[in-house]
Amino acid sequence: MDAQQPSAPPCAPPPNPRGITHMRSRPTSHYTVVGNHLAQHGQLSLVAIGLAVHIQSVKSGTVVTIKTLADRFPEGETRIASALRELEHHGYLSRTRERLPNGRVITQAVSYDVPRHAAKALPDPRTAPRPRRSPTVPESGASVPKPPSPPEPPPAPVRPRAPEPNQPPAPPKPPRAPLPEPEVHDLKAHRRATTLLASLHGDDPRLLLAERDVRRLAPAVAAWFERGAAPESVRNILTANLPTEPLHHPAAFLTHRLTALLPAPTPQSPPPSVASSPAAARPHRAFQTSCEGCDRAFRTPQPGGRCRDCRTDLQGAA
Template sequence: MLRHVSAPTRDFTRIRNSQIWDDDLSDSAFRLAVRGQALSEAKAARTTVTELADGLTGGRVTAARARKNLAHAGLLHHTRWRGRSGQIRSESLLCDEPMSEKDAERLFAAHFAQLERLERLDQSDDEPDAGEREAGEAEAPSPGTVLPEGERLGEDETSPLPVPPPTEERVKAERVLLALRRSDPRLVLGGSEVRRLAPLAAEWLARGVSSESLRHVLTAGLPGELKSAYALLNHRLVHKIPDAPERSAVVALVNCDGCERPFRPVSGEAACGECRQAAAAAASARGGPGPVRMGWRERVASVTAGTTAAG
């Protein structure tokens, strides 16, 4: 809860005469206003209006009427704000004198801007600082293999290498992870968490899993109480990853007995297709029966017979 009042310097609270003699304020509304003005700045930041109204005679109904009475008098304002993480927060402003809606909005905007700056600082703590460049022309970018001038490697240090560009699977994986919050607001990941999970998700894509299938695996059947989105996603990426597809055996090349050109035999042939066709044509020209041409059924039967005999 925010306040716009004069902070007390001793163990007492100063109340404006306009509030004391305001007959439009109910006793509960006046008591709620006095309670809010009696809080210190630190305690007011940790207290909500609902907590402040606890103990008023009449229960929730009286507390709700007191809040409406203060809001109608311009002494209490409410608003909602969505932060950078997507979380919606509600905030209240208690004043010691009537304030217009526009003035209250300006105070809320300044307060939320300060909160956003603090959130950005918290998120950038684990990221390296880019630093500042002096005025003038920019130098040519270093490939990453050259040390700065005046520095050299120690005995136990290795030479710096350029950072490889992200693969296509890595880029798609990061997009899938960042878009999970659209399926469930609880699946909000920070930048460092996405960078740690991206290699695992990229391995799924490299094994033939589509982006939509990966999103379904990560969002389906979520528990009712989710304590850590990162831990749940990491567990699913590690333990549910499918097996890598098996590659079919490649038949080795052999040289043709006739033209000596390499070819892949289908069922143990010693000559390539062109040489076999030429031999069949020559045999037909001489009037001989020539080699028998096999259809696909005969070829399958011969290959199966050869496999059974070898086993």
């Protein structure tokens, strides 16, 4: 019973009982090259790895958003959004928001086949210096003669520059019109002008002025008040029909309107002393029905008397 049985066949080990067997083939079309740094990433989830492979396989210009990916795959928007954030964190994806000229906001996505920090460290093949090839040395040890360098081309002849025609100098720009100033300094009007300028940003946020601009423009607004413009009228003129593009210099814009749209001065009324003087008033002349000399009707400042033709004092003077 203790003798060994050499005729019993040994047990064969099972072929690769736990590992996977690859049946590889080399694709010739419709394939995407993915690095093992992504396929075997130790910190990315399986959803993020599969999503990165899908994004790298689509053509440039394909719309890749959370909604389009949720319509394409069974995963919901929450898992897809989480996977996209993972890819952004590890440098495989970047998303930036851009505003179009029509005001619409879009998201621009860029996919990286290697992480962004690794892509910056790699040399640019367009600017990297090419390695120099060593001259071929024959087996006998004789050096290969260097080919002669091509002769340098002769320098191009310098053509004389044609004289420029006499052009008239550009006319100087007209000086800017100065800001209007009030003729009489009124502290109360100056305060109202300062309050109006400091509150213009309530009508439009782009009209927010600095303190020095409010002090510089306040006398001009006071000049408008002096010419009979009401505060609400000045506010409406300064804030009406504003341009749609951004106002980079609101103080310059208000300076132009305060100067170009300045109302005309109101006509001054005569002094009260001149208007109420007796000489300026037309004398009252009573109407007489008959002259004492010729029975003709006439006007006279006093009742009774004679007309002009019958007055002896006028005839004697003539």
